[in-house]
Amino acid sequence: MIRTIGIVGCGPRGLSAVESLCLEIAGRDGAPALSVHVFEATGTPGAGPVYDPEQSRQNWLNVADRQLDLPARKPVTVYGIAVPGFPGFRDHVGPDATQASPDTPDHYSTRALLGQYLHARFVSLADAFRQSDFLTIHHDTVIDVESVGSGLVIKTVAGVQLPVDELVLAAGHQPTEPDAQLAQWLRGVAGSDTHICFADPYPVEPICESVRRTANAGVALRGFGLSMIDVMKNLSEGLGGQFVRSSRRETALKYQASGCEPRLIVPFSLDGLPMAPKPLNKRIDDLYVPEEKDANSFTREVSDALAEVGQGRVHAQLIESMAGVAASVFSRLGDRAWPSTESASTIARWCADYLLDPDTPNDALILRSESTAKMIDDFVQMACGLAPVSLDYCLGQVWHHLQPSLYTLLSYAVQDADLMAELVALNERMKRYAFGPPVTSMERLLALHQAGILDLDLVQDPEISMSDSGWRLRHNGRSEQVGIMINTVLDSTAVSDVCSPLFKVMLNTGLVQPSHPDLGIRIQPDATAGEESSTDSAPIAILGRLAQGSLVGVDSIHACFDNRQDRWARGVLARAMQRRH
Template sequence: MKQEDMENRYDIGIIGCGPRGLASLEALYAACKGTKKKPRAIIFESTEYPGAGPVYNLKQPKTNWLNVSERGLAILPRIEVELSGFTVPSFPDFQNWSGYAEKEIPSTMVDAFPLRAELGKYLTERFDSIAEILLKENLLTIVQGEVDHIALEDNGVRIEVIGGEAYRTGEVALCIGHQPVKLDKQLTGWKNRVGEIDGSVLFTQPYPVSRIVESTGLVKGSNVAIRGFGLAMIDVARALTEGNGGRFEILNENTREMKYVPSGREPRSIVPFSLNGLPMSPKPLNRKIDELYVSDTKQLEAYELALKKSLEKADKLVSTNFLINAIAPIIAEIFIAIGDGTRPHDLSKSELVEIIHSWLVDAEYEHKLIVSKKLPASKSLKLFVQMATGLAPVSLDYCIGHVWRHIQPTMYRLLSFAPISDELVGDIVLLDERLKRYSYGPPVDSLQQLLALIESGNINMNFIADPQIEMNENGWHFNLNGNTVDIDIMVNSVLDAPQILNVVSPLPSRLLQKSLVEPIHDKLGVRTRKDALMETVGDTGTIPVAMMGRLAKGTLIGVDAIAECFGERPTFWAKGFIQRFGQVGHKPA
């Protein structure tokens, strides 16, 4: 064998080193404890900050916020691991690292939400602390580059980097996050036309937001439309305003009500729009309010028992009713316990359960306890903010969403790899995605900023719900309910769903093209075993490629939360790999 081939041969390759890749690297060497095995790993990361990856890049602007509070960032610490000849050091959880755990914080204090770059700094330092020792032991190689192709070989996997060398490993763990997908019909049409129109600019992705702010097309007189009405839209709107020198003044510390003071460098107007115009609801303002929605031990045990009993007869489950039936009584009990803090009613627990069930089954279901979809978006925003700050009676849908948020970790744990049909997995994921309007909502401050921008006239809400859009010589022409506006710059802030069939990035799409693996559902990711190895078409076996990221969505339920990256799933993979390590195809390099 050539010396070059020897130098480029490793036991395990980890492709993508954001939080998932970091967690997988840590789990790999933790799984070596009590053994004499010390695999050589090679990490591929296209960005300059391994551990943080693109989402938590340290150089991103301060206008990019997390939607998880310091209090809620439950990232597990790394435990010290003694191995043969060296020790992998421990590393604290985020709360201890940031100093949050040492503070005495009253339950009524407003929750703080870190910047994405701040979490990136934590992740980078955590990566550096393990990489330093592994590099010293000659057990780790870091390649800054993008992998565009992997090929199965007799003794493992060949990994090719764009413009670089090829590497060989016994196995590969794909820890890739958001992947670009095929543009839909609307975006494709716009992309084909926009080059013909002077002064019009289309951004098909919201990040990095600096591209949008620095766009040559963005001048004071521009109208900017933002397609989508979620977390990314808020980041873009904040970048176009506060990021352009404007500032938010807090008018009321208790409610976080704000006023926007323009810099004069903002676009003429920012026009958000989506298919339904429904806003996200914010996280509760503080721990005291948030604890209203936390299930007690007895309720959580009842929920877990109900799901386990249903899963014992998994072959008979045909709808999400089993999931709804398990949580609806708990939501009803919590809604009743909030007492005078809810919208007034005289309903019994069983009657509330029926309403909860109806709304979870049918998104169009209407009831006086539920915020009507017919309410103007700006009024819904204000109402949800008031609920989150304790100034308005809590609606039943707000309660459902936040009880669901607190129970999500248990649900994810029990339903991942559950023996249920592919169709039912798809329905469960769709229900969970629908509730993310509540469960993955932003901090109160973000929505108070939106309200301030609406009040100042910087955000135009006249086209929020499914406007008619045409392209002409002036760019995009919006029309809704007699209102019209011409748009110069279009920003798509709708983040790609983890649909493996629509992915256009070369690495995962080639796996499908070669018919090696198949999706679990036409709107979900690939099928994996519990140890993350991807199953082959027809369930005839596995390939030495593990899928740890979003594209395993379906087999795994709940892959997007940052805490899930450091959960038990990397451990399952690492233990499986160490058991296989040293067998045929996994000989030490």
């Protein structure tokens, strides 16, 4: 009997899920018969909306090419059909970035280029099954899933009603309900022809078109993270402006206006703190790699705390162990770091204090510049190896290097949802350093500021009032009026906040449940939702970012091709074989 598997969402995770199924089937003699139905609303399965191959070339990846080691797909035979292999990303797009000199500045590809690769990889897979019933692609949006008997029925916008034996949700970013401030602004612009509010930063094309149509536009950007940087680049370079080399330092830039960019761009956030750029190249980045003994101690200490009954020490132990490694690296930097006569144990305590509370006063070793522009410039110089490194910058880079171990340790291992919420919140806070943008992105930000286009004086939690003519932002005696407001804060991974029809239905009917108000859906190591897999109901698995809580680290492109999809595929085959017998 053929078992039908439904995959909702086919970006990188959906692609990886189909590949993992193929590998699992090919590795088993007498594998049970499966029919896989993929639902992807975009016309580019494999890439999905985040890696849309047609998106703006100003949207860059946040991973250097030398680190983008997506694995090749091995050739396999599935039910007698030859499925070709496919190269890894670096081999597919050109010369291997790992062969560059460690002193060469890291290169960051566009998301569109990665999307072209992912879509081509999916097409090569789908083409192999063109004459087979194994893989069916639906360019459609799933809006409902209903439990019927021992199975499920998938319902789509186009009217498809497909019974399936198993379902996997591989969808990425999902829309969430706007908060009170954003909801008020969206209501306020309804029907207005003088000012406009964009609830999402992507796609950026409608935003750029709105600026083109609005003479002398003033634009406010709500949020001060990676998406803000994408929008900023699109509103400058994307509208014909140019960044050219400056003599100030090797990486510095000057902005040459096109006349099409906004009159003023005003970013703002609650804390006004900028992201710290990644180290410029491999040689500088390697300075922050923990020694093997320190990395092993970190893993052992956190593992021991996780193994204790109640896991009461996990949060404190993670902070203590991370702080110890960071202090060791900071001491090893020598004169590359801010000078300090304090012992390693004192520096470790300062790191731990900072992880517990970033507002802990320690101006001796924590970067607190007198202005946002100065702080960005200081961070850029650290990232380029041109200035001694502050303790917080060092801590953030060490966190980045220990993140893979941290994600492996915590995923599926934390029993208490409140504890997991604390750990996820800490990891999200450290992304300001660990997931910072390339140096050249922050140099662009500085160039726009120096050109008088990017205003950083209102960045920290300004008072905002709305009128018929737009928004007035005020802070420390400064005031600016803008007619375009863009929300660049990305949607939460808390499934309770999601407002897409599919997830609202599944939550309301109890097919999936949040593990915590601030987290995603609880899943098992084989990705199936709930406490335990039941033989009485059709399994529902979660491979997307809405599994944050059982998993830690859900937004990385590398996570889309790790062993999570393999474990899910093994579970599908195991359940199919059980039912066959």
